[in-house]
Every structure is written in C-alpha cells, then in structure tokens.
Amino acid sequence: MRAAIFRGAFAIQVEQIPDAALLEPTDAVVQITHACICGTDLWPxxxxxxxxxxWQIGHEWMGIVQDIGSxxxxIKRGDRVIASYDFCDGTCEFCLQGLDSACVQGGLWGFxxxxxxxxxxxxxxxxxxxxxxxxxxxGDEALLKAILPLTDVMAAGHHAAVSANVRAGGRVAVIGDGAVGLCATLAARRLGAEQIIVLGHQPQRLALARQFGATDIITSNGDEAVQQALEMTQGGAQxxxxxxxxxxxIQMAVTLSRPGGTVxxxxxxxxxEVPLGHMFSSNIGLRGGLAPARAYLPELLAEVLAGRLDPSSVLDRTVSLAEVAAGYAAMDQRQAIKVMVRP
Structure with a gap:
C-alpha cells in the first residue's frame, strides 16, 4: 500500500510499504477515505x-473497516469510523477519567x-x-468533510473553550487564526459567548473567523493589539x-485576561515562559494542553450530524495522496489553511 513517509526537512514522499494487517486481536484494519495535514505536521x-x-506521518483520518481482530x-467490517489524533486503550485510569491524551498505552498516529x-x-x-x-x-461529501476536522482541530478548539470556561454571554479572546483558532472561535460561539475577539493577520482566515462567529477582529501586533483588546472588552476577556x-x-493571553479569568x-x-507574577496578582487561571479528542468525539459528532456544527470550511484545499507533498508546501507557505487528503 502507499503511505506518506517523512524523509527529512521539506521531504515528504509517498512510498510503497507493507499492507496494513492485524497484529493483535484488538486491532482493526481501516481503509482510509479522508485524511488531513495538520499544522503540527509542519514542525517536522x-x-x-x-x-x-x-516514519509515517499523519494523525487525522477516517475510513471504512476492512478487517477486525477476534x-x-x-466495530464490524464495513463500518465507517473516525479516529481522534490519538489512540487509547479505554481502560486505564486516565481514559476512564476522559483524558485519553494521557493513556498509559496510547500514543499519536505517526510519531x-x-x-x-x-x-x-x-x-x-x-x-x-x-x-x-x-x-x-x-455519499454526502459535504457532511463527511464537516466530520473530518473532529479528528483533531475541532476537538482542540473545543478543548480551549471548555478549559477557559467559556460561558453564555461571556467575553472571549481567541489568539491565532489557524485551523485551531478558527475552530476555537466556532466552539466559543457554540457555547454562547456574546463577544468573540479574534487576533490574527491573514485576511482570508479572518473572514472565515467572522463566519464562525467572531464579533471583532484585531490585526495589529504586540502592545497595540493588547490595548485594543482590553478596550474592546472593557478590561479584559473572561x-x-x-x-x-x-x-x-501565552504572555499576550495572560495580559488579555480579566482578573479572575482563565486562559x-x-x-x-x-x-x-509563563508570567506567573501577573497571574498570581490577578487570580488568572491557566488550563488546557493536549486535547482529549477521543472523549469529545461523540458529543461533537452528534452536533455535526444534527447540523449545529460545521467546521468544514477550514479545509480549503484538497489533494490526492500522490500530491501530499504539494499539500504540505501549500500549508507551509500559507496558501492553504488546512489540506484534506483523499487517497
């Protein structure tokens, strides 16, 4: 079978590797129908x-089950399935707490x-x-495209909003106009935030942020951006x-926080470098990290299927598996927000 292989900086190659096969009785073999390139993939x-x-690369995918272990x-053959960016055993202490990203036997696809x-x-x-x-x-490609971001970026954006305690009627600031920041904007709107300020620099992405629920946009940098946000929120975002x-x-996020707020x-x-002094004096909390995407999947999938959530617009370019290197180049050069790969 063909797979994208990391061969070094700016070198992603599609190569023939041994076919996927069952190795353990708890395994399944899945034919991948949709995958993504993640901003995290750009680091390697x-x-x-x-x-x-x-190493193989790619941690966002869904497909059709071809075989299952005893x-x-x-799960049965023929099922369409989606996976979060991480795999997990479902039985350890952390999985049982809904923290699959810390699973003792888990890991990330690729890596x-x-x-x-x-x-x-x-x-x-x-x-x-x-x-x-x-x-x-x-057969509903629009719906499948809306489901695909749940593998990672929509779960991450949701995790940011949940961790920051976004509430109905609240004031929210989103730092970053990449796929995760855009999904965080969507998550904040879904959770009922009244004011959502997005800080970013790319016009196409900021236009999408508006569609996703941003009420205000800030394109300036540094202290000027902070001052604008503080004025817009009348003293900081909750x-x-x-x-x-x-x-x-991260320093900007703490500075933008209202006393008693959460990043x-x-x-x-x-x-x-976390500015603990300012956090201490203003009682600002800091929560989040690697999203427990598997724990969020059922809730977010139900929202997409019900028509209440649609992050598909972050996928603004599609390539075949053979063209995956071009997809990486497009994201690296900011010619695409997020690339979908169709094997």
Whole structure:
C-alpha cells in the first residue's frame, strides 16, 4: 500500500510499504477515505522536533473497516469510523477519567506508529479508539468533510473553550487564526459567548473567523493589539483561547485576561515562559494542553450530524495522496489553511 513517509526537512514522499494487517486481536484494519495535514505536521516538515526519517506521518483520518481482530466487539467490517489524533486503550485510569491524551498505552498516529496519510491503517485498541459514524452519511461529501476536522482541530478548539470556561454571554479572546483558532472561535460561539475577539493577520482566515462567529477582529501586533483588546472588552476577556503556542502569545493571553479569568491553551508550546507574577496578582487561571479528542468525539459528532456544527470550511484545499507533498508546501507557505487528503 502507499503511505506518506517523512524523509527529512521539506521531504515528504509517498512510498510503497507493507499492507496494513492485524497484529493483535484488538486491532482493526481501516481503509482510509479522508485524511488531513495538520499544522503540527509542519514542525517536522520544517525540520523542527524529533521526527525521524522513515516514519509515517499523519494523525487525522477516517475510513471504512476492512478487517477486525477476534476480540473486537463494537466495530464490524464495513463500518465507517473516525479516529481522534490519538489512540487509547479505554481502560486505564486516565481514559476512564476522559483524558485519553494521557493513556498509559496510547500514543499519536505517526510519531513512530502507523500514519493516517496512507491508503490504510492498522488501528490498535479498535473498540476504544474508533467511533462509528452512522451509515446515512455515505455519499454526502459535504457532511463527511464537516466530520473530518473532529479528528483533531475541532476537538482542540473545543478543548480551549471548555478549559477557559467559556460561558453564555461571556467575553472571549481567541489568539491565532489557524485551523485551531478558527475552530476555537466556532466552539466559543457554540457555547454562547456574546463577544468573540479574534487576533490574527491573514485576511482570508479572518473572514472565515467572522463566519464562525467572531464579533471583532484585531490585526495589529504586540502592545497595540493588547490595548485594543482590553478596550474592546472593557478590561479584559473572561476567557482567552491561546491557539499558537509561542512565548509571546501565552504572555499576550495572560495580559488579555480579566482578573479572575482563565486562559485555555492548546497551542503546542515552543519557548514558553509563563508570567506567573501577573497571574498570581490577578487570580488568572491557566488550563488546557493536549486535547482529549477521543472523549469529545461523540458529543461533537452528534452536533455535526444534527447540523449545529460545521467546521468544514477550514479545509480549503484538497489533494490526492500522490500530491501530499504539494499539500504540505501549500500549508507551509500559507496558501492553504488546512489540506484534506483523499487517497
């Protein structure tokens, strides 16, 4: 079968690898029909981080079950399934608490495991990891496209909003106009925020933020952006959703917080320095991290199927698996927000 393989900085190649096959009785083999390139994938693509040449890549996917192990009970051949970016056993202390991202036997697709930018995948812990999508979605490409972001970016945006305690009628600031920031905007609107300020710089993305529920947009930088947001919120946002992960953005998030407010951070951290002094004096909370996407999947899937949630617009370019390298280049050069891959 074909799969995307990381070969080094700016080198993603589609290669023939052994077919996906059952290795454990709890496995399933899934033919992948839809996958994505994630902003997180751009870190190894740019040569940053510990990704090793030869590893498969891709952690956002869904598809059709082709085979199941002898101990799989809730999944059957022919089911359409969606997986979160992480796999989990469903039985450990943390899975039982709804924190699958900390599963003691879990991990991320790719990163030395099977990758989702491929023709098929071995899904370990199939009963715990996979969620069955109702068969009536078949043939409805618009609906399938709306479901696909639940694998990661919509779950991450939702996690930021939940972690920051977004409430109906509240004031929210979203830092970042990438796919996660846009989904965080959508999540804040879904949770009833009255004012949603998005801080970003890309016109196309900010236009989409407006469609997703942003009431205000800030395109300035640094202290000027902070001052604008403080004025708009009359002293700070009750919830700040940090969706970038840079040192400057976490500091900005804390500065934008209203005393007693909370920062929900989901941006993968790079060079973080947390301003504890300001947080201490203003009683500002900091919560979030790697989203427990599998725990959120049933709720978010039900919302999409009911027509109350549609993050599909973040997927603004589609490539075939053979063209996946071009998809990486488009995202790296900010020519696309998020790329869908159709094997």
């Amino acid at each position: 693509y740019r040569g940053q981080g510990p990704y090793q040449p030869g 101990e799989v009970r809730t 030395g495991h099977e990758g989702g930018q491929a023709e098929a995948i071995r899904a370990c812990f199939a009963d715990a990891t996979l969620v069955v999508v109702p068969p009536e979605v078949e 919830a700040v959703l940090e969706c970038v992960g840079a040192k400057e953005t 929900g951070f989901v941006g993968a951290p790079h060079g973080q």
